[in-house]
Amino acid sequence: MRRIRNTIAIITVLFVFLIGSGLSNSNVRDLFFGRGVLFNADIRVFILDVGQGDSILIKAFDRNVLIDAGPDKNLSANKLGSFGVKGLNLVIVTHPHSDHIGGMAEVIKRYNPEYYIDSGIPHTSKMYRALLDLIEERKIKYVVPNGQTVHIHSAELYVFPVPDKVTSINNGSVVSRLSYKDFTMLFLGDAELEEQSFLIKINLEKLKSKVVKISHHGSNTGTDQRLIDVVKPETAVISVGRDNPYGHPHREVIELLKKNNIKIYRTDRDGTVAIISDGDQYKILREKGSLGERFAFVILQLKELVSGGF
Numbered sequence: 001m002r003r004i005r006n007t008i009a010i011i012t013v014l015f016v017f018l019i020g021s022g023l024s025n026s027n028v029r030d031l032f033f034g035r036g037v038l039f040n041a042d043i044r045v046f047i048l049d050v051g052q053g054d055s056i057l058i059k060a061f062d063r064n065v066l067i068d069a070g071p072d073k074n075l076s077a078n079k080l081g082s083f084g085v086k087g088l089n090l091v092i093v094t095h096p097h098s099d100h101i102g103g104m105a106e107v108i109k110r111y112n113p114e115y116y117i118d119s120g121i122p123h124t125s126k127m128y129r130a131l132l133d134l135i136e137e138r139k140i141k142y143v144v145p146n147g148q149t150v151h152i153h154s155a156e157l158y159v160f161p162v163p164d165k166v167t168s169i170n171n172g173s174v175v176s177r178l179s180y181k182d183f184t185m186l187f188l189g190d191a192e193l194e195e196q197s198f199l200i201k202i203n204l205e206k207l208k209s210k211v212v213k214i215s216h217h218g219s220n221t222g223t224d225q226r227l228i229d230v231v232k233p234e235t236a237v238i239s240v241g242r243d244n245p246y247g248h249p250h251r252e253v254i255e256l257l258k259k260n261n262i263k264i265y266r267t268d269r270d271g272t273v274a275i276i277s278d279g280d281q282y283k284i285l286r287e288k289g290s291l292g293e294r295f296a297f298v299i300l301q302l303k304e305l306v307s308g309g310f
Helices: 002-021 026-032 075-082 104-111 126-137 193-207 225-231 251-259 291-307
Strands: 043-047 056-060 063-067 090-092 115-117 141-143 149-152 155-159 176-180 183-187 211-213 235-238 263-266 273-277 282-286
Touching (some): 056 155, 063 149, 235 273, 263 282, 273 291
Parallel strands (some): 211 235
Antiparallel strands (some): 043 056, 043 273
16 A cells, blocks of 8 residues: 555656646656556666666566676665665676676675676686675575576566687676567677677677667777677667776767767766666666656656565
């Protein structure tokens, strides 16, 4: 009953706001009226604003998947709680650099995932060894990617195999693709052009996606015209920290995306970016977007808190 009351209260506040503000943004209006994807989204993907790093929460139906956990010890874990996460079904570590696993130990301690995936490529960093020890201690099932499909009700998360031999940790990134009806989204980790050549060779069709999380924070080592031609994205999201010392995202990557008429979203400017879909259409919400967009983002966050998951 409490959840029902909370939902009614949210909807009431929403309508008062919309009527009072005379909201004219058709993209935001479409979230609530007609097919109302905001309230009917089976898929909700949150590119979390964690600074110069990656942390991506996938909420598919009542299941929760986390890809990476950013550089900060507590930030990702705290943000998961703010989106109603009580437990995780699966965590994926794309590769063991600190800007992707800095917060993973705390995530595992708080949300006790059932399964853990990483590349299986040896790495000697103290942080990564401690993470593996924690996985073993918590008896979490460890899985190495080999082209398997994770079924999440009627959605699928395809996990690409990792090359046998890599010249860098980035080129051993775990790459995955979420699909549900007509919606597709590709998560590239920090995979550079070398690994992308391998992926194109083994399974070109699986790479094609409407939305892509751009590789390596927008570095010019992770995006080129060949990749764009294969993936054919409509929308690109870059997870990147403001004023980072690497100059990410690189100018040539932004210019390439614009040249191909791809919509660009960036966590350093937009905050957390939400991609929500009912399988037929998808919408993007920015934590730091327009007034109407920000309000819709808050409604989405409250909805996730009410519904929870796992």
